[in-house]
Each structure stands twice: as C-alpha cells, then as structure tokens.
Amino acid sequence: MDTPSLRVLLVEDDPALLLNLGQQLRRLGHEVFEATTSQQAWRVFLDKTPQLILLDVLLPDNDGFWLSKQVRAHEGRHWTPILFLSALVQEDDLLRGIQAGGDDYLFKPVSPTVLAAKLHALSRQIRMRDELEQAKLTLVELNEQLRHKSLHDELTDLGNRRGFDERLQDYVAQARRDQRPLTVLLCDVDFFKRYNDRLGHIEGDACLRHIGEILKQVCRRPLDYAARYGGEEFVLLLPNTPAEGGLTFAMALQHALDRDGRYHPDSAVASHVTLSGGFVSLIPDGSTTPGSLVQQADEALYEAKARGRYRFVNLSACMDTGDLSTAPRILNPTPRVA
Ligand SMILES: [Mg+2]
Structure with a gap:
C-alpha cells in the first residue's frame, strides 16, 4: 500500500x-x-x-x-x-x-x-x-479569461463595444448619484481608409493597436476608460471631468499623437496619424441616458470632421482644439478635406 x-x-x-x-x-x-x-x-x-x-x-x-x-x-x-x-x-x-x-x-x-x-x-x-x-x-x-474576452477588443486590448456599454451605464448612474460631471469622448482616425488602401490592412491593424497604446497612456487616472467603439473609432470615458478637463485631456491626446508622429502616407491634414473627436461633458440628470451622451459626442465628432478634422470639439461648451493647438497643422501640401 x-x-x-x-x-x-x-x-x-x-x-x-x-x-x-x-x-x-x-x-x-x-x-x-x-x-x-x-x-x-x-x-x-x-x-x-x-x-x-x-x-x-x-x-x-x-x-x-x-x-x-x-x-x-x-x-x-x-x-x-x-x-x-x-x-x-x-x-x-x-x-x-x-x-x-x-x-x-x-x-x-x-x-x-x-x-x-x-x-x-x-x-x-x-x-x-x-x-x-x-x-x-x-x-x-x-x-475570468472568458469575461475578459467578452468585454475586451482583441486587436487593441482596450474595452470592446460591450465593455463600453456596460461601463457607460455604470458611470452615468454613478455620476448622477454623485452629481459629478462625466466626459464622453468619441474619436475617429483621420483618413484611415486611405491609410489602409496605401499600406494594407496589416499595417492598418498595427496602427489601431498603436493608437490603443497611446490611449492607454493618456488614460492615467484609475477610472478613465478607453474602448474601441468599432472600426477606427474609439471612445473614452472620463469620470469626474468637466468640459475644461475634457479639453485638457483632448489637447494632451492630440499632442501625444503629434509627438508620436506615426507616418500617414495619405492624410489631407498632416503627415502623421491624427484623430478627430467630439466630446460632451455634463452632470447627468433624470433625462440623461447613455444613448443620449453617445449621440451628443457623435454630433460633436461630426462637427470636428466638418471643420476640417484633426481636432476635438465640444459643441455645448464651444470648444475646439483645432483653434487652440500650437502644433503645425498642415504638414502635407495636400488640400484639406472637409
Ligand atoms: Mg491523553
């Protein structure tokens, strides 16, 4: 025995x-x-x-x-x-x-x-x-791994759409309870289709991964949250952040991309990869829904594109980083596309 x-x-x-x-x-x-x-x-x-x-x-x-x-x-x-x-x-x-x-x-x-x-x-x-x-x-x-997978984007390891929806719901409820401002920032890679067309999808994926890394770096506070919203769109949630804080954050993100200077072969606004973004900052009240916040951010993003891209816009607070940025704006001698 x-x-x-x-x-x-x-x-x-x-x-x-x-x-x-x-x-x-x-x-x-x-x-x-x-x-x-x-x-x-x-x-x-x-x-x-x-x-x-x-x-x-x-x-x-x-x-x-x-x-x-x-x-x-x-x-x-x-x-x-x-x-x-x-x-x-x-x-x-x-x-x-x-x-x-x-x-x-x-x-x-x-x-x-x-x-x-x-x-x-x-x-x-x-x-x-x-x-x-x-x-x-x-x-x-x-x-735990399954849960992580179900809430994260495989390419960038940021949150995915589902993770974002969950987090947004929580953050809106929390901000309403605490009566504190929440900023939602939706952004889009400028001329990403052209980037893909010129460099191929593998390079395109590498570019999205790289932007994901930059977003992780700028989301410094523990509760800041970044997700890939879909395609070349990203979304950020910044709790306890009023419009001024959202603007500071957007400027920092824009500078980070300028400093990073990842080459873009066919952008009409710069010789490097840039983002356009729309953000909204508010203290949620009874009428605020997660959907209404995303919609407002989306309208601001649309406006940022309409104003020439390579900028972050907050419509209700009349903010536009394109007017504030000190970075050289047009590096490519190509025409701006609205
Ligand atoms: Mg005894």
Missing part, C-alpha cells in the same frame, strides 16, 4: 505513545510535528499547516474536541482531516468526536496496520479534495 507522504500533526500527551506513534508515522514516510497539549497543538497547527491531525481526546488542558472545533472554525472552507485517538470506547464518544469536526476515530491501543490503512484512506480523500480545488481554480481562471 503506497501512501503519499503527508505532513502530520500528532497530538498525544502520553510520552510512550507519542514516541511509538511518531515512529510508526515516520516509518510510513510521513513528516511529523508533535504536540502534547491542545494549546501547543493549536500553535503548531497555525505555524505548520499540517495536512492531517492525529488527535488524542484526553489532554492536560482543553480536550481534543476543543482543538477540533478551533480548527474547523479557523479553516472556513478549507478542511484538514482529523483522526481522533482515544481510549474512550463508548459510541457516544465517537459521536462527540464526529460532531466536533473529526473525520474518523481510532481506539487505543492503535494497531499499526489499522493506522496505515486509515492514513491511506484519508490521503486518498486529501488528494481528491486537492484535485477538486485545482479544478475549481482552473474554472475560476477560465471564467
């Missing part, structure tokens, strides 16, 4: 029995921690986290039932098998042991064969428990 090695806490106040059982356990290949009182056993239990407890019932201080209850209360969902050892041979004692959280009972004197057999059976239970725990952890992990 091959029983895997276990870390066993042996609690026995009779020195001769302690010696004898300790030897038996070690001979079976187990690692043994010894204790002669329940208080000592409790400290060893906390310190060594044994896989199995061999527990005498009658001890000089609290009895084994007390220790068993302590262990069960402390462990919560975890479970360390407890094997009671006792000279008490009444059925009631056995019942008390099981009620106190014990798993089995061995009557003294303990036969080496019976001890080996019980340990073997318990180690099988421990293994099954560990396998179940492992399977549970794997499931939790897989679930």
